[in-house]
Each structure stands twice: as C-alpha cells, then as structure tokens.
Amino acid sequence: MDEYQTVGEFTHYLKLMFDTSTKMRHVLLKGEISNLKPHTTGHLYFSLKDETSKINAIMFSSSASKLQFQPIEGSKVLVRGRVSIYEATGNYQIYVDEMLEDGIGNLHIEFEKLKKKLFDEGLFAKEHKRPIPKYPKSIGVVTASTGAAVKDIISTIKRRYPIAKVYLFSSLVQGDLAKDDIVKNIRLANEYDLDVLIVGRGGGSIEDLWPFNEEIVARAIYNSRIPVISAVGHEVDYTIADFVADLRAPTPTGAAEMAVPNINDVKKYMKELEIRLNESINKSIKLKRLYLDSIKNSYVIKNPVLMYENREEKLMMIIDKIDTLVRNNISNKRTYLNNIRNNHIFVNPNELYKNKYIELNHIIDKLELINPLKVLKRGYSLTIKDNTIINSIKLVNKGDLLDIKLNDGIINVKAIDKENIDD
C-alpha cells in the first residue's frame, strides 16, 4: 500500500533537505533586481532575474541596512545568501545576507549606452578621422610618466625613427581624477605644433581603463586638432577612446609603430628615389641626344644641296617657259605687224581711193548731165519772180516784173501778156 504524505509533511521534508544542504546554505548569485518592494520594516522583497529565469529574494533589514549602495529596479547585483523554502507558500527563495553592485555589469551597460550615444552623434564617423602624418617630427604622448606604457612608446620611437622628438604630457590614467587630467593634457598638447598625439595607458581591469570610456575624454579626443592614436590596455580591450580616435592601436608599442615609419625603410626609399631621379634624367638626355643624332644624320642635313637642287631645276624650267612664252608673244606680234605692213593697201595706198576717184568721176559726169546750167547753155532759161522760180503761167500776171536767167546772165523783163498752150 502506498504511503500518502500530507502536503505539510512533504513541504517540511523539502525544507529540511534545503536547510541541511551545504550548497543551499552558501549560494552566490548574480542577476538583475526586479519587482523591488521595500518594506517599511526595512526588509527588501524583490526578485533576482536574468534572461531565462528568476528567483524570489528577501533581504532582512539587519542585512539590508549594511548595504553600500542603493539598489534599484534593474540594478545588476551579486548576492550571497541561502536558499530555503517558505513552508506556508511552498515557494523557494533566497535569503540574502550580502549584496554588492555587479560593477562590471553596470559598467557594461554604461559603456554600451555611451557608445550608442556618441555613435549616433557621429563622433566615430570614418569621414572625420584624420590621416596620420607619414613622417612626423614631433610626437605628443598623453600617458602616465611612470609605467610600461611610456617606456614602450619612447623606446619604440627611439629605435624606429630617432629623428623624431617625443613630448610627454604626464597624466593620471586611472581613478576618479584621471578623466579630467587626461582632458586637460589633450588640450594642452593641442597648443603645440605636434604632428600626432598618442593617448593611452598600459593594461588593467575594466575599472582601471574606465577613464578612457568617459564622455569628456571622448569629446576631447574628437575635438583634438592633432590626429590621435589611442593605445589603451591590451589587444582585446576596446574603450570609447579607441572608437573616437583617428587610429586605434592595440598596445602602446603598437601606437608608436603606427605613429612613425621605420627609418631604415625611409632611407631605402630615399635611395630608390635618387636612383629613379638619376635614371630618368639620364634617359631624358639620352633620348634628346639620339634625336639630335638622327637629325644630324638625316639625308637632307648630310646633303644640303638636295634641298635646293630640285628648286634650282624647277626655277630653270620656269625661266625657260617664260622665255619661250615671251618670245612667242613677240614673234606673234611681229608677224601680225608684218601682215599689216604687207597688206597691199599699205604698199599701194592709191588703191584705197582709186575706185573712189572713178566713182567720183561718174558722179561728176552724172551731175554734169543734169546740171541745170548746162541746160541753160542749150537755150533754156529760168524765169524768176520774187526770187521764186516760175514753172507755171498761172504764177505770173500782166505787168509783173520778172528776171529771165540765161546761161550767161539775167534779163529784167516785164510781162505783157500770157497765153495757154492748150489754146
């Protein structure tokens, strides 16, 4: 037959198990405070939770009064206590004896918050990052004057690029006063004509490195007119300063290596440049000389006569042509002139008018025939009245004074009578 226990009996049994277990009597938990309900009695009632689970907690006033901080909703804490069962409810809970702030946890929250805020403002923007000068002559360093960091930086620079000068701006690098001191030194460094500024410190805990996560330090780096190389802690440590800086180095030595070139490399480069320089000028001169030689050797330069030989010939041809043309012209004109001269009119100018002479004689003969004066010689006469020749009796009246023109003179008459021929 199965034995049935009462709930109370079983619960009591469980409580005994918890209370006798060493493990349950020394529990260390870390989590986030939620549902905090402070009691007037001074007892604290809350839950301790994380992403996956939660546990109820009580801190009695006797312990709570010893707290070094003020717990609030969301506080990340580390607790030490014992876990037991409250029989009346059957719930298990932790009775907290000591509670500490989970500093690291809280710091991480702050870090992420500030990182997001400054990122959104654009402080980490790539476009704002300035290039580090290739051959810096003056290097500023903001770090502690003692410690490995400053030693590493200075010895690395001395080894790599001994023609550069290092200017140390000694600063606190941990503790509450550090952030202001770092800011002051960054500003002081900016008053000098430095080529690059290394800001950093050696390795340490997150609290040690914390000054380089402070907002004022980030802004001082951002506002620095001199390019900044951050060198905080070790390779794995990333601080806000690292995000804002123009270049992030994993260590102080790394920062020195980024800040300066290796002088041997520079010397080698200079040699290369000098070789290139000499080669290029030699090549230039050689080319010009070759060109000059090719000109000197050119066919035409060697036989300058060639240049005008052709021309001379051409000129001769032209002269001949002109000569011929002129001669032809003259010859033509001469022929023409001769033709004119030989024209038989020139030779016999009489010819020109002989015919005319004959013609004239004919005309004279004709004229002679119809010469009215010749007619008069045959006995005919002209009868004139008032200077008009009368050719009809009608024009004359009895008693008119008339002139009768005969071949050899004029007879003045008076008309006595007239009669028609018809009658």
Place this chain on the structure above:
Amino acid sequence: MTKIKFEDKIKELETIISELENGNTSLEDSIDKYTKAMKLAKECDDELKAVEDKISKIVLEDGKIEDFEVKDNA
C-alpha cells in the same frame, strides 16, 4: 616647430621624379627640375641623419619643457 615639412619635401621629390619619368618636359625644364630634386634629396638625407641624443621631453603644466628620461621603476 618646422619650416617646410619633411613630408612635403618627399612629396615634391616624388612629383618631380614622376614628371621626369613621363618625359614630356623640355631639356631646360628637365635640368632645372633635376637640380631642384637633387637639392631636396640632399636635404631629406641630412634630416634622416639628424638623430638627437635626447629625443624625449616632458611638458609641464606651466608650459616648461624639460628633458625626460624614462624611469625604470615601472
């Protein structure tokens, strides 16, 4: 702290060499540039040799600059 920066001298040197290598300059210009480049190269060489004894200094609050030796009691 410096007149013409070392970096600028090297840049100018590089530029002149490029121009000469391109070969488009006249003879007179080439010789002028070469002379200038040689002068720059000598200046750079001299700077690279100017190693100082005391390269590290500390800048104090009041602005005074003093020699700084790394103390080995890190």
